[in-house]
Amino acid sequence: MLQFPKWKIVMVLLVALCGAIWSAPNLLPRETTDRMPSWWQPVSLGLDLQGGSYLLLEVDTGYVKREHLSNLVEAFRTTLRKEKVKYADLGINGQNGVKVRIADETERERVRPELRKLDPEAQFDVSSDGLLTLTYGEPAMAKRINQAVEQSIGIVRRRVDELGTREPSIQRQGTDRIIVQLPGVKNPEHIKSLLGKTAKLTFHMVDDTASPEDAARGRIPPGSMLLPSVEKERGLPSQYVVRKRVEVGGDMLTDSQPTFQDGRPVVSFRFSVAGGKRFAETTAANAGKMLAIVLDDKVISAPRINEPILGGSGIISGSFSAQDAQDLSLLLRAGALPAPLQVLEERTVGPDLGADSIRAGAIASGVGLLLVVVFMVFIYGTLGALANVALVLNLIILLALMSVLGATLTLPGIAGIVLTMGMAVDANVLIYERMREEQRAGRSLISTVQVAFERAFGTILDANLTTLAAAALLFQFGSGPVRGFAVTLSLGLLSSMFTAIMVTRLMVATWIRLRRPKTLPL
């Protein structure tokens, strides 16, 4: 019992040393640790402690579906017109498909392969009465939604990065959610408003065959649509009739910057080569007509084309403030979202409250530790002091583990640490109480220590594993700060098993060897 294999002693000392090394950065000031290598950093603080904003966003997957299906309907229409086929009932069919009725059988058979080509992935059916349907299975739709979510994450990241936020974290959650964490952001309203815009920019020709007044009364020419205007100035129309056909889209932009023209804020843009060519063709063919610049189904402005624009760049003017121009150019640079995003949940903590929480947590931990230490010495004397050494080592290892694993310390996490202190000494109490019993039963000193550690081990293992089971479920189903609690509690329990069993045993054995007491002072 008193003789320990060398490797065990070395291991305990090594673990203690590693613990000391990796927990050390937590004692240093922030400015110092910022210059340290990435493997030697203090534990990262949750947003509830360092201050910041947490946003849970949801991608409108219904929109993704609808958008995809209505694009397909338009593709059907174009193909059928090109082939000069008579058709009826063209439209979206239920949740996942498109339908069209072609009465003439020879026509139907002729055009069928063409329609099939529009999307070979979908299932294609023809009923006896001439109704063609194209239906997506769940996997095909899920794939499209997945693409849209992945794309949205990229756009969100670009928009957030453009704002110059410090160390933002953007992660996917589940099928259609995105978690955005912005450390140090006190007021996320601006970011929320930017993320809330789809920013789909399109250029359309204004349809001058119908006035907005006629269109408002329901007389919209086929292939055109009535769109509201964002213009707030008097004397300009509040609605426009524009062609549905997109001349050039915002996806063909390569750059956009806020600038000034005649002392007013405007947004300049530059097209890619292909986009520039399309833009030049459009403006050349439609000189003298009005070109509507449409953002998210609202007309920003509709300038008249005075001459062909061949340089591949242009300017969007409207009733912008300098901030509007800046935001719009940022959105255009970052790109359009494939579907609108909605903020489901927001949690923002100011830096002051975070600092207060850290202080309160530190004081509570310090006082808790002190109370436990005093209590253990009071009850167990020298052996209690040894247990206290194990307890402090346990805290050091816990802190080092969290730092190395990159676990996040939250306010409930601090509660987890405080609770761990109370529960960690339980292992020591179990061992010492067992010693007391065995000693009273008349065992020799060596045999008492031996038996106590052996018997207590099984109990400690069972007791801690059941608590770990509860902590694991908390991690699985908890969110944010509560997860932090589960992490500290679990790591604390694991390291307490090591310190209570290995370290305490080593210390008690060494103490007995050095002091050679006749009985244990229990």
Next chain:
Amino acid sequence: MSFYAHLIARTPKFDFVGKRIPAFVLTAALIIGTFVSIATRGFNFGIDFAGGILVEVQSIDGPANIANMRDVLGNLGLGEVSLQQFGESGRDVMVRVQKQDGDEKVQMAALAKVKDTLGNGYEYRRVEIVGPKVGDELKRDGVLAVILAVLAIAAYVWFRFEWQFGAGALIATFHDVVLTFGFFSITGMEFNLTSVAAILTIAGYSINDTVVIYDRVRENLRKYKTLSLYDLLNLAVNETLARTFLTVATVFVTVLALLLLGGDVLHGFAAAMLWGLVVGTFSSMYVAIPVLIYFKIRVGKDREEDETASQAMP
């Protein structure tokens, strides 16, 4: 010899199992009381579960004029708006706005309205807004976590011991969880995500306690072949009583430190933990162990014999 050794020089001889009927009656009464309270009073759900808006503001100069704030915020047509002044300086105010009818956009608009109305005289220390969708999901996840935790704990005990011990652990854990729910319902303390964490921690702590005593029961079953089950169970509780007392005491002092010094976010958690400590310890000694007497955990001897043996005792 230390102070404590003088205090507990011998294994105590309390008759825990004999008090099982009054203990079960008390337990049943508390559980029924909990259900009555949940049915009539319900819970004071925080925004995690109920959805809505919580804003913690600090007035920049001087104490906040809460009457004025109540006035302007009450007239926004956002339904129930509750304000609560706290802290020593009187500058801190917690504003809670009920969940708005409609989707997430409506909630965000309501928050913007509150911020606009309060203006620039306040520092926003905390803003939380939970839409209806997330609130429902968090509620579902919380319930699921608690149920799974109780079952997982029972399954583990069953696996490590015998089914009878698993059943005992299940009853005891159920007892602790239900009574902690009752604590939140009766006190009207805010029930939020941290409360779920408290409940699971209590379940974990209490089973820790129970397992330590079960472990001793198992050991004694092997050691004392002739002892009646009644005496054997009592012996196990008494032998581990010193440990139970010490562990409760250490956890108690640390949780007390959290309660008094940990700040208002952890206040509810710490209060629930203190209650759970009492309930959990009670259930380990008076519920988890005595129920074993109704299960045949000993080969060769059965319940009747144990009962006779117990009656024979003075």
